[in-house]
Amino acid sequence: MAAEQAKVDPMYQFTIKPLGGSDEWALGEGFNIAFTNSAMWMLITTVVLFLFVLGGMRRQLVPGRWQMMVETFTGFIDNMLEANIGKAGRKYVPYVFSLFMFILFANLLGLLPLGIVGVHPFTFTSHFTVTGVLAIISFSIVLLVGFWKHGFHFFSLFVPHGTPLPMIPVIAPIEFISFMVRPFSLALRLFVAMMAGHVLLEVLSSFVIDGTNAGVGFGLLVGLPSFILMIGICALELLVAGIQAYVFALLTALYINDAENLH
Amino acid sequence: MPQIAQLADTWSSQVFWLLVFFGITFFVVGNLMVPKVMNTVAERDGQIAADLAAAKAARDAADEQEEAWRVRENENRAAAQAIVAKAKDDAAAKSETKLKAAQTRIDKKLADAEARIGEARTQALAEVESVAVEAAQDIVKTLAGVKVTKPVATKAVKEAMANG
Numbered sequence: 288m289a290a291e292q293a294k295v296d297p298m299y300q301f302t303i304k305p306l307g308g309s310d311e312w313a314l315g316e317g318f319n320i321a322f323t324n325s326a327m328w329m330l331i332t333t334v335v336l337f338l339f340v341l342g343g344m345r346r347q348l349v350p351g352r353w354q355m356m357v358e359t360f361t362g363f364i365d366n367m368l369e370a371n372i373g374k375a376g377r378k379y380v381p382y383v384f385s386l387f388m389f390i391l392f393a394n395l396l397g398l399l400p401l402g403i404v405g406v407h408p409f410t411f412t413s414h415f416t417v418t419g420v421l422a423i424i425s426f427s428i429v430l431l432v433g434f435w436k437h438g439f440h441f442f443s444l445f446v447p448h449g450t451p452l453p454m455i456p457v458i459a460p461i462e463f464i465s466f467m468v469r470p471f472s473l474a475l476r477l478f479v480a481m482m483a484g485h486v487l488l489e490v491l492s493s494f495v496i497d498g499t500n501a502g503v504g505f506g507l508l509v510g511l512p513s514f515i516l517m518i519g520i521c522a523l524e525l526l527v528a529g530i531q532a533y534v535f536a537l538l539t540a541l542y543i544n545d546a547e548n549l550h
Numbered sequence: 551m552p553q554i555a556q557l558a559d560t561w562s563s564q565v566f567w568l569l570v571f572f573g574i575t576f577f578v579v580g581n582l583m584v585p586k587v588m589n590t591v592a593e594r595d596g597q598i599a600a601d602l603a604a605a606k607a608a609r610d611a612a613d614e615q616e617e618a619w620r621v622r623e624n625e626n627r628a629a630a631q632a633i634v635a636k637a638k639d640d641a642a643a644k645s646e647t648k649l650k651a652a653q654t655r656i657d658k659k660l661a662d663a664e665a666r667i668g669e670a671r672t673q674a675l676a677e678v679e680s681v682a683v684e685a686a687q688d689i690v691k692t693l694a695g696v697k698v699t700k701p702v703a704t705k706a707v708k709e710a711m712a713n714g
Contacts, residue, residue, distance in 0.1 A: 301552040303560045318562040325560075326567035333571045340583045346590045348597065354590075361587050380588065381580035389575050414553050416564040421572070482553070 394528030
């Protein structure tokens with residue numbers, strides 16, 4: 288496809304483009320809210336996730352495959368929250384489930400090989416604006432729950448249990464910094480993992496294309512091994528898609544546990 | 551890197567649409583649908599627990615009934631054995647009395663028969679004597695021509711028979 292340009296830009300896939308002449312949509316003064324390809328894939332993710340969960344709402348006593356699958360996911364989140372937070376973790380199931388499934392579906396939908404039919408999937412979790420907002424939401428919940436439940440006593444989170452008194456002035460700032468870094472690490476981890484995988488696939492595909500264009504010899508020497516490697520890395524990316532969604536949800540659960548139970 | 555290059559132009563759109571669609575996901579899927587799914591699971595777990603409890607109760611009841619049946623069965627068996635033993639004893643006693651009666655009857659018959667035999671023998675002996683007396687009288691009369699009176703002959707016969 289990019290043969291005439293003789294160059295594949297691995298970053299081009301992350302470009303945000305407004306769809307259907309929505310460039311000028313704005314909210315108030317200067318806040319552009321153009322409906323972009325990124326927003327389109329958020330919509331697709333939402334719809335697919337809605338349909339997925341809807342299929343699990345048949346409420347049969349003996350569940351079918353689909354219902355079983357949805358119940359496995361809710362049970363998975365429920366168990367994770369109960370294991371990390373305890374009985375109080377139940378009330379966070381709607382949020383953590385939405386978070387986990389939204390990220391998981393976004394990651395997986397972004398990996399679909401739709402380029403074959405000319406549609407370009409867009410992985411919006413490879414944008415730190417998106418992962419950042421999700422991380423800030425999680426972090427805000429931690430802060431709200433923490434201050435709501437414990438008031439100013441929540442600051443004792445920065446003094447780990449059993450810290451010797453003279454050490455507190457040293458430990459507390461370190462704990463505070465590590466606490467404040469959490470939203471950044473949360474956002475960057477997902478963003479970097481998704482972006483790196485997609486860049487890697489794109490770079491390898493450029494090896495396949497350019498190598499094949501350079502002739503049969505290069506095609507066999509460079510193109511074919513790259514193509515085989517791509518297949519393996521696609522499988523790895525599917526794994527990463529699941530793991531990153533899980534890590535995001537798990538860390539959110541752990542942070543909420545800090546707020547809920549305060550060591 | 552479009553994430554940074556386009557940041558100024560697109561961040562508000564990204565944040566806005568993410569809040570819209572993640573909001574829809576959270577409020578519709580997370581808050582409305584997931585609790586229903588989890589309720590279904592909880593109901594099923596409850597149903598399974600209730601069914602298991604009911605099955606356990608039924609099994610316990612069955613065990614109890616079996617135990618009661620076993621007790622009753624043992625009682626019945628004991629009663630039956632008692633009846634059989636009693637019947638056996640009765641029959642034994644009855645047959646014993648019958649045997650005794652039969653024995654006495656037989657004994658009596660035997661005694662009668664013996665008495666009759668003894669009588670017959672004495673009669674027969676008396677007849678033999680009288681025949682012998684007559685025969686002796688005849689023999690003497692024929693051989694010696696002497697007429698012997700009956701008492702004498704009888705006396706002689708008796709002496710002879712006694713000597714044997």
